[in-house]
Amino acid sequence: PARVSALVLSACPFVDAARRAKHESMRVIDDVETRSDGAHLSELWARRQPFYPAGNADLLRRFMIDALRAGEMAAEGHRVVNRYRMEDRLGQIQCPTLVIAPTDDPHAHPAAPKVAGAIGGSVLRELSGGMVPLPDQMPEVFAGVVRDFVAGHVAGS
Template sequence: MLTAHYAPSRFGQLHYVECGEGEPVLLLHQTPRSWAEYRDVLPLLGATHRAIAMDTVGYGASAKPADDQSVEMFADGVEDLVDELGLDTFHLVGHHTGGVIAVEVAARLGSRVRSLTLSATPFITPEKRARAVWKRPVDWVRPNPDGSHLLELWNRRRHFYQPGQEAALNRFMADALRVLGRAEDGHIAIRLFAMDERLPRIAAPATVICGQDDDPSMPSFEPMVRALSAKGHIVPGAGVPFPEQRPEEFARLVREAVASAEVADG
């Protein structure tokens, strides 16, 4: 059974949903989503582990500080949550933006992160940082009195979802509209992140996964695998909403990464 909770942090209340018992697995969502991205993954992981999906600072039902968003700020929220929950060690999973946040968390917390699974995580280079503020908005739309911006936002994401996956797209819309005025801030934050300085500090064994149909993320797959000497898996039939499109496969790959680290730890 999924249960929802709040925990205090330096930013205010952090919202998270969890399922199951055992070794904790913390999941971080993409921008501008919420824990709901893992709604179908949580019970699968919860069958063997304590699966926790948090709302990143600024998103979902978590606190929304007025400060400029940054990967470091998002990671501060993650660190506050794991400390508040008393998680001495845990396994870490991040999808898209959540993967970039996971890189920073793993670089900071060292051996506390027992394994790291990065799903469709952008590989941020100095060249990408230089172009960060000039990129076309991904999810921000200008609100119109006639509500036409709702259709514009829907169509921005529609091609990522297959026919019959409208329920998942509805969940995206609910998350995006909740933070519409700042829907682009998370994307800008990850493009400004000095990833090249943080990757060498990661000690956790890493697994990199990506949906074969995730066109924005596939170019980052091989560079990330090489940078972390990671295991890599490309999954057919999955795209940008991988955890919602293929929850069983997503959970299986996370379980394999977790089990491999647990065996290595002895």
């Protein structure tokens, strides 16, 4: 708490016992088995495509490059998040917190009110049309919301 004066959470899931139980045996989205013919790349593209804006293949292409760089670890972030005991931690956040919820992210958007509700005094901002790649999809809007929030709290300190 002494080192964090404000916090921004973007597209944050709400991980509690129910979510951990649900996801414990589920395959995470980026978990594809590498195949020598490269078919795993098409599978990964197809699994991710519904969560990216239509007509903007560049965002999905950039994700694919990152996934290739990460190799077998590409799916690990989802596994780590799904194991986290978030319900034990969110209430401990004491600083001003902005919770950003992209409205077209079917995983993060429904959880956003729970995340914001668990953090006393937090502010929930929904960004209409935002999807999984929100910061890259809508960089000016995203940066503006973050800048305004931080500026408001720096000025108030």
